[in-house]
Amino acid sequence: MKAGPRILGLTGSIGMGKSTVAGMLRTLDVPVFDADAAVHALQGPRGALLPQIEAAFPGSTGPDGVDRQALGAAVFGNPDKLARLEAIVHPAVAALRGDFLRDNGDAPLVVFDIPLLYEKGGAQGLDAVAVVSAPAEVQRARVLARPGMTTEKFEQILALQVPDAEKRARADYVIDTGLPLDGTREQVVGIVRALTRGD
């Protein structure tokens, strides 16, 4: 028997409903590590990565932390700059994820919410992966409704992400978020049951 919790990776492309599903998992008492929140904390006011990011991208940080709009404009669409930012951010996120796992060592199941799981090869050590997915037109409508989002930015981000169809093909579970929330919640409950049964 494996020591420690089972680990479910949760991923999905922009606007597919990861955060909503992560919220559903938390209400089922499943601890969720939120990679995006970790990035925000590391880049926010007094964030641990501010000196390194300022050195690599002068003028991109201030008293409120990283200017995400400006840094995003600099790195999305420029693979070298994006790789430089990732080399700063990803090891720090991995360290926080290790802390989380130690803190929740007694839970039967934990979830790693990792937006870029397939893009950045974060699948090692996971027992299963669930992908959130909705039809492309639902995704587009959700994303373009967000403040500060433009069609251009959306297209740039999509181009950086593994296509939804490929994610669905590779995942152990597909969670459909293109339907009313209750239907999605039912699927989430089923996955948690399947992964915690028979321990």
Ligand SMILES: CC(C)(COP(=O)(O)OP(=O)(O)OC[C@H]1O[C@@H](n2cnc3c(N)ncnc32)[C@H](O)[C@@H]1O)[C@@H](O)C(=O)NCCC(=O)NCCS
């Ligand atoms: C460049 C930053 C500051 C822009 O922040 P902003 O708030 O404008 O965008 P946000 O983080 O919400 O990302 C928007 C979309 O782009 C995607 N995205 C973010 N980083 C990347 C990346 N390195 N490669 C591909 N897609 C990415 C996200 O999954 C999301 O769908 C930020 O995305 C960042 O620091 N990215 C590098 C670190 C990283 O890889 N984070 C992903 C979680 S580990």
Ligand SMILES: Nc1ncnc2c1ncn2[C@@H]1O[C@H](COP(=O)(O)OP(=O)(O)OP(=O)(O)O)[C@@H](O)[C@H]1O
């Ligand atoms: N069945 C459903 N499941 C999940 N989200 C749904 C569903 N129906 C409607 N929605 C809505 O779709 C939106 C999904 O946004 P959410 O922030 O969860 O996506 P995300 O994948 O985390 O996005 P990003 O990767 O861009 O941060 C929310 O506004 C949510 O209320």
